[in-house]
Amino acid sequence: MGKEEKPLSQDRLKQAIAAINAEQLIGATSDHVVVVSTADSEKVKLQPLVVEAYTNMREAALRAGFELQIASGFRDFQRQQAIWTKKLAASNESERALEKILHWSALPGTSRHHWGTEFDFFDAHGFSSQEGTEKKLQLVANEYEPGGPCYKLYQWLQDHAGQFGFYWPYKGRGNGVAAEPWHLSYAPLASHYQALWQQPESVIYLGEFLRAQNLLGLPLVASRLQNIIQRYSLQVETPPVEATK
Numbered sequence: 001m002g003k004e005e006k007p008l009s010q011d012r013l014k015q016a017i018a019a020i021n022a023e024q025l026i027g028a029t030s031d032h033v034v035v036v037s038t039a040d041s042e043k044v045k046l047q048p049l050v051v052e053a054y055t056n057m058r059e060a061a062l063r064a065g066f067e068l069q070i071a072s073g074f075r076d077f078q079r080q081q082a083i084w085t086k087k088l089a090a091s092n093e094s095e096r097a098l099e100k101i102l103h104w105s106a107l108p109g110t111s112r113h114h115w116g117t118e119f120d121f122f123d124a125h126g127f128s129s130q131e132g133t134e135k136k137l138q139l140v141a142n143e144y145e146p147g148g149p150c151y152k153l154y155q156w157l158q159d160h161a162g163q164f165g166f167y168w169p170y171k172g173r174g175n176g177v178a179a180e181p182w183h184l185s186y187a188p189l190a191s192h193y194q195a196l197w198q199q200p201e202s203v204i205y206l207g208e209f210l211r212a213q214n215l216l217g218l219p220l221v222a223s224r225l226q227n228i229i230q231r232y233s234l235q236v237e238t239p240p241v242e243a244t245k
């Protein structure tokens with residue numbers, strides 16, 4: 001490739017936005033995602049535009065001495081349903097149990113990981129340089145706090161992620177979802193998925209899909225679906241202006 005500019009990314013962004021649909025919103029398809037070749041697992045998938053933004057950010061992080069890696073990217077409905085079923089089956093399926101589960105895990109169909117715009121990151125270099133320990137990533141807060149293996153990368157990203165279009169939707173303020181310092185969202189696309197949750201048809205579509213998939217705890221969920229969407233999907237952080245350019 002020469003030094004010419006790539007086809008205008010604004011046009012490709014417009015195309016990706018135009019292709020957004022309800023199936024992608026709820027994780028019922030994987031047509032919109034591709035394998036991320038720089039991830040250590042073939043299972044990691046994201047939308048092509050997000051892969052590109054991620055790759056640019058990863059290269060910049062490498063130059064700064066970090067090895068940005070993805071622990072989890074796209075997840076489909078079935079994958080989220082497996083997580084859900086395991087957690088709910090281990091509970092007493094009460095309203096309180098539901099709240100507790102939703103604090104950490106999304107209701108299948110409402111995970112931002114369905115969109116192909118989100119990933120959970122870690123610093124592979126930070127992990128390997130922690131001597132004497134065979135530490136495994138757990139995605140817990142102290143890994144991203146001072147002294148933790150991902151802390152310095154997390155700090156670096158706070159200064160730079162916005163330039164690449166990424167931001168943190170879950171800062172643990174107000175809405176009931178735990179703070180997730182490891183979860184990054186590609187704002188130029190994600191904001192359009194999120195906006196779909198403001199349309200009643202999206203909620204109806206999800207309700208029908210949950211019924212068709214025989215979701216465990218359906219009666220518990222169906223009566224408060226609108227409320228769950230409002231609280232856990234819509235009340236998230238607003239992307240900084242920098243990330244939306």
Ligand SMILES: [Zn+2]
Nearest residue numbers: 113119120183
């Ligand atoms: Zn995540």
